[in-house]
Amino acid sequence: MTDSTFPWLTAMVVLPVVGALAVWALPAGVRRHARHVGLAVSLLVLALGVGALLQFDTGAAATHQLADLVPWIPAFGVSWALAVDGVGLSLVLLSVVLVPLVLLAAWREHPDDAAGRPGPGTATAEAATVTSATTAPVVDGTRIRTYVALVLLLEAFMVAIFAARDVFLFYVLFEAMLIPVYFMIGMFGGLQRRYAAVKFLLFSLAGGLVMLVGVIALYLQGPGGEQGFLVDTLVGAEMSTWTERLIFLSFFLAFAIKAPMWPVHTWLPDAAEQAPAGTSALLVGVLDKVGTFGMLTLCLPLFPEASRWAAPVIIVLAVVSVLYGALLAIGQADLMRLIAYTSVSHFGFIVLGIFAFSSVSIQGASFYMVNHGLSTGALFLLAGFLVARRGSQRIADFGGLQKVVPVLAGTFLVAGLSALSLPGLSTFVSEFLVLVGTFTRHPAAAIVATTGVVLAALYVLLTYQRVFTGPTRPELVATRDLSTREKWVVGPLLAAMLVLGFYPAPALDLFREPAGQSLEDVGVQDSQPTVSTVSPAETGDHDGSDQ
Template sequence: MSPDFPWLTTLIAWPVLGALLLWFAPKALRPRARVLALGIALVELVVAVLAITAFDTADAGSVQLLETHRWIPAIGASYAVGVDGVGIALIAMSVLLVPLVVLAGWREQGSDTTSSDALRKYLALVIVLEAFIVAVFAARDVFLFYVLFEAMLIPVYFMIGGFGGAGRRYAAVKFLLFSLAGGLIMLIGVIALYLQGPGGPDGFLTEKLTGVALDPTTEKWLFVAFFVAFAIKAPMFPVHTWLPDAAEQAPAGTSTLLVGVLDKVGTFGMLTLCLPLFPNASRWAAPTIIVLAVVSILYGALLAIGQKDLMRLIAYTSVSHFGFIVLGIFAFTSTSIAGSSFYMVNHGLSTGALFLLAGFLVARRGSQQIADFGGLAKLVPVLAGLFLVSGLSALSLPGLSTFVSEFMVIVGTFGRHPAAAIVATLGVVLAAIYVLWTYQRIFSGTPRDELAGMRDVTATERWAVAPLIAAMLVLGFVPAPALDLVRPPAHVTLDVIDVEDAPAAAALEGSDQ
């Protein structure tokens, strides 16, 4: 496929048009809202596959599929999009999840046979969110990135507050306040960075702001402004408290996109903005961030073990997993950074599957409390098997994709910070506890009397989860195609922040060639 075609703009514009169609659909089309949404999402997936074929994997460290147009020249803002290997991988993961979320929620927010305004509007929000997701992973202009970073809050706020559980309004407001606080701090940094840069009608382009000489104190403050916003989004300890409430109250599909995709914007921003724009400050802050990352790993895992609510449990596992991702980014080795980039994709697969499967369980039982389940393996064996595989991927079992990325993060980190790597390894042990104990409480033993007659997953639900399970297995046994996308950008990042690769990490990279 031609790399000159505006693939990224097409990937952004198509779901916007689709969302408008859903929101303002004629009465005759409203009963077919699910089919329309699925069709829109599948077309987006096809376009993404075509865009990937136009991407030159051999040059994954460079930004490709570039489009640049002056947007607001008076303030230096441009519509500039482009992706390297990490960006295209995250876009691929995102556009895969959206049709699966539509499938998984086939019976949500209304009946199967009647028109439902609630369902139609919910699906329109899902589809427009997809456009924002693609755009933010492709943005090559700092102002554009900030606008998209904030714009994503709008559909998510309504997806939680309008369609969630009994405490949905509190959870939606808490999510919005935390995110807005981080965004406002980042806005100060964005404006200050522009004033320090070359200026001009395209002064917000990341390529023009990368390498700008900054006063050391100014650079540190700008780094903090960006990092705080990304740490809230990620989410990292101690600014993570919005996530368990949001995951508990949001529909399962919303939690899948929120944790599986949107939270990656935080770690993606650390990797693609914090490090290249503020290399000296990144090196200065790295020791503190590594400590916070290790704390997140252990804290999230320990709290997951103690949870009684299934959705909150999965949310806390993500706090732990994001700790691994941040640890790998700021360990500053090619292996750890590549591992973190791959981890972002794998976490979306495994945690997305867990949230969808948890949603199936909650829909059948009418409760999110783990204590209300028990012995389900005898009643719903396929659902039990799918949950087990997804859980084993979350605890990084060899043969599943998350193992490769987590192993790379720990080995890469060990090459420069052995103490942090050793302590972080405890998170792997704790993950085995919270995954296996949860499975035991829900699926093992004798079925409870009130669970008799519970149906197994439907054909539609199997189609919603099967691609994620397949991706975990394929990337677990054959990770090379994905690693070919994330390794070159890792080396570019080290060059930009002027850090030599750790000997152990470099040796591991060489042995894999």
């Protein structure tokens, strides 16, 4: 790990925690300003993220840089160890970009008299008219203060877990970030919010407890000492074949639940359906990346033999996830559940790229994590704007909105086209790399997974058709288009998709060397797409004299 003179990563963790405490401590008379304080803090964290990016040496992206290493519990070998390679830095930046946009999107949400969002099918024409009015929220600010504080606390956990280089610290953060998400769903979600929050918590805790057994077993296999839980210390630890495989499975199960992969994905559609749109954007756009990030940065280097051993089965599960998520997305009647199932499909592509063990596929999977966060975050936020106007999440309650809200329709279409990996948008690059890299080693899996691309076109375009085209429903004629604030929410995400779609080279520079390092860690020789070359002697064309 390369040390830094300024603790960039620690500052990006501490600042949102301090901001959350400050927001929570606001006196009753000024709690309505919690949004302003939270947005200001999140923008400061974003500025720190930009500073960290400028300090990062992209020429050595496989090296963990900007390191902060402080003994935490030396008697147990636990350290406060933060550092990022290119993959970790990209996910930290994704986190700090999305948080201020989520806070801005929730500017008029969560008034103090709210008892939860309307559930699917509860809208009326009167409710749609009321929600379309630009009225200020109820003044006391207690609920919005709580929501903003939870978002800032979650931001701190997200930055820390993508930078954690101590396995025990990673586990603590893995479990701790469940707390703000649980309350963000359970306090601010829809009519079935408590059920969804408890289901999310139980699935995550089950995976975390299994992982804890693996964390302890891994430490016992290592050299121990005051830095016994450091990833760099544990890499190469000697253990028997079956011990390594069992510990690998304990980590992988927790990461598969978090990702989520089929068949341990069932908590996600319920959580996405009931959570506020901003919470879903963070949950699916960022937090679920902890699963695939853990597979890439912990499972492969710590358990190389077990990773190779399990790869064939994991590839099959990944392909099933691609197809299963896409097929179920097509049949959804709820807008938020549809987006959740598309993510199950997309995470299948990411896992496929990781365990195909090609530098191209791993590079694509790493880039896919960022691009999925951009496109899915935009989709959830735009869907939230739609739900706020209509008072319903049922797709059948919409229709003909393109004529009434052309900007909202256009931005939703761009985000949807990104989700189906249209050329020119960033997701296309990452999905193409995953499929090409996978084809070099597992052509059958790549061919079957390509079916997911066709299914993606169906669920995106059919949804757009049902929501925005056709005759306008009478109760939607007065629906307002995106406000200036809402344009500022989705504008940066759409701009990032376009820029990275046409010029992905700077982003890919962050992933190229880490991909090669991952193959070296797992002990697999790279498999590159090759172009067949034939010499003139083999073709009979020596110098043209035979003609």
